[in-house]
Amino acid sequence: MTQVLLFFWVFSAACIVFSRKAYRVIIYFGVFSLITSVVYLALGAPDVAMSEAGISAFATIFFIVCIEQYYGRGEGLKSEAIASRRKIRVTFMKFVPAFLFTAGLFLLFVNSVPTGYAFTELRDQYLRMFMQDVGGENAVTAIYLGYRVYDTLFEALLLVIAVVAVTHVSWFSSEEVPDGQHSEIENSRMTKFTMRIICPIILLFGAYLIMNGHFTAGGGFLGGLAFASFFICRYLVLGIYDLPIKKVMKMEELVFINITILPIFAVFTGVVYLVADVTPLFQNIYLVAMSALVGMKVACGFFILFYRHIAIERLPADIDKKE
Amino acid sequence: MNLHIFDIFPIILFFISFFGLITTNNTMKSIVFIMLMQTAVIMFWVGVGARFGAQPPIIGDIAYLENPDAIADPLPQALMLTAIIIGIAVTAINITMLNALFRKYKTMNWQALQNLSSTEVEEDA
Numbered sequence: 210m211t212q213v214l215l216f217f218w219v220f221s222a223a224c225i226v227f228s229r230k231a232y233r234v235i236i237y238f239g240v241f242s243l244i245t246s247v248v249y250l251a252l253g254a255p256d257v258a259m260s261e262a263g264i265s266a267f268a269t270i271f272f273i274v275c276i277e278q279y280y281g282r283g284e285g286l287k288s289e290a291i292a293s294r295r296k297i298r299v300t301f302m303k304f305v306p307a308f309l310f311t312a313g314l315f316l317l318f319v320n321s322v323p324t325g326y327a328f329t330e331l332r333d334q335y336l337r338m339f340m341q342d343v344g345g346e347n348a349v350t351a352i353y354l355g356y357r358v359y360d361t362l363f364e365a366l367l368l369v370i371a372v373v374a375v376t377h378v379s380w381f382s383s384e385e386v387p388d389g390q391h392s393e394i395e396n397s398r399m400t401k402f403t404m405r406i407i408c409p410i411i412l413l414f415g416a417y418l419i420m421n422g423h424f425t426a427g428g429g430f431l432g433g434l435a436f437a438s439f440f441i442c443r444y445l446v447l448g449i450y451d452l453p454i455k456k457v458m459k460m461e462e463l464v465f466i467n468i469t470i471l472p473i474f475a476v477f478t479g480v481v482y483l484v485a486d487v488t489p490l491f492q493n494i495y496l497v498a499m500s501a502l503v504g505m506k507v508a509c510g511f512f513i514l515f516y517r518h519i520a521i522e523r524l525p526a527d528i529d530k531k532e
Numbered sequence: 533m534n535l536h537i538f539d540i541f542p543i544i545l546f547f548i549s550f551f552g553l554i555t556t557n558n559t560m561k562s563i564v565f566i567m568l569m570q571t572a573v574i575m576f577w578v579g580v581g582a583r584f585g586a587q588p589p590i591i592g593d594i595a596y597l598e599n600p601d602a603i604a605d606p607l608p609q610a611l612m613l614t615a616i617i618i619g620i621a622v623t624a625i626n627i628t629m630l631n632a633l634f635r636k637y638k639t640m641n642w643q644a645l646q647n648l649s650s651t652e653v654e655e656d657a
Binding site: 307 | 543560563571582605630
């Protein structure tokens with residue numbers, strides 16, 4: 210079973226590497242992400258599996274936006290035709306040294322990887338103590354909100370930087386993005402009906418993940434991804450681009466400041482790490498508040514990323530030349 | 533050399549995508565390959581702390597603690613959870629820069645981009 214799953218995992222990746230068509234790359238990438246999630250789940254990492262499944266949806270959207278530009282305006286077809294007429298000798302001269310180089314690096318790397326099963330004392334310490342130290346029943350949440358909360362702070366900071374970079378690069382001179390139907394799928398009443406049923410369920414699921422992140426698999430990241438996917442569904446149903454992007458960015462910065470303040474406050478008042486004085490109620494309040502803040506942060510970040518990519522696709526190609 | 537299967541497969545995947553990265557001409561495919569390399573590294577670290585069929589580190593019951601070797605290591609999972617989110621943010625930046633590049637030069641070929649940029653430098657000088 211293990212070998213079969215891992216073999217298909219590497220096989221789908223090899224399909225991505227050796228496929229020539231850009232749309233096929235996206236399809237194979239979806240298959241690859243699905244198998245990756247299954248393997249994570251089998252390895253006993255449900256949080257990682259769910260976040261992999263969540264981000265693969267966003268990655269697919271980003272790549273499709275990229276490809277739509279490429280093929281939608283007829284520019285890419287020419288260079289594709291040139292590429293398919295490459296001579297075999299040139300291909301041979303290019304691929305063989307690359308293959309030898311990669312194989313040599315692979316052998317060197319495999320020889321230097323340390324072997325052995327890494328059950329450390331730190332793991333036993335975490336598994337024994339996290340229920341008293343941080344609270345909750347999920348050790349993963351306890352680590353990234355308690356023991357290693359500064360990692361989470363820097364992750365949130367990196368997400369802020371990513372959002373700022375994306376908005377800066379894609380900030381065209383015209384801020385008004387036209388509304389309108391995106392494709393013919395939106396005209397189907399079936400799709401609208403289905404989305405209208407699914408959307409509240411997605412919101413409920415996101416709230417469940419945030420509230421129960423410290424008891425089951427879930428937490429701030431996954432709840433934030435679920436909330437952001439709600440906005441994708443909303444865009445698909447209504448087809449309007451009415452995003453107050455500057456307000457959302459301001460809100461994201463405010464949430465980030467709260468994320469930095471709350472753990473420091475919690476550490477100094479002894480909610481985390483001080484066993485004797487603190488009841489589990491305060492620990493649970495801290496964990497849920499922190500999960501909600503991280504969830505809001507991730508939801509705002511992915512909301513902005515998604516809508517900026519939609520703006521890239523919807524704006525006409527020569528928008529900068531008009532001004 | 534007795535590497536476990538969860539150590540060897542991510543390394544194979546990493547080097548397959550590395551091979552793709554140094555042989556491709558398409559800018560979008562190189563971003564996909566960078567994402568594959570991230571996934572390989574994440575799978576390696578998740579596989580270090582657990583074996584197939586391990587229990588997730590969610591301890592609601594004290595009975596789990598009687599057999600602690602069956603529980604997966606929570607530390608790599610917590611670190612890789614943040615690494616995944618950072619990875620998608622980096623991918624989003626990459627794709628946005630790629631879109632800006634495509635808007636300016638109307639091509640997605642590294643070779644053509646290199647030729648274009650060298651001619652542009654000569655014109656500027």
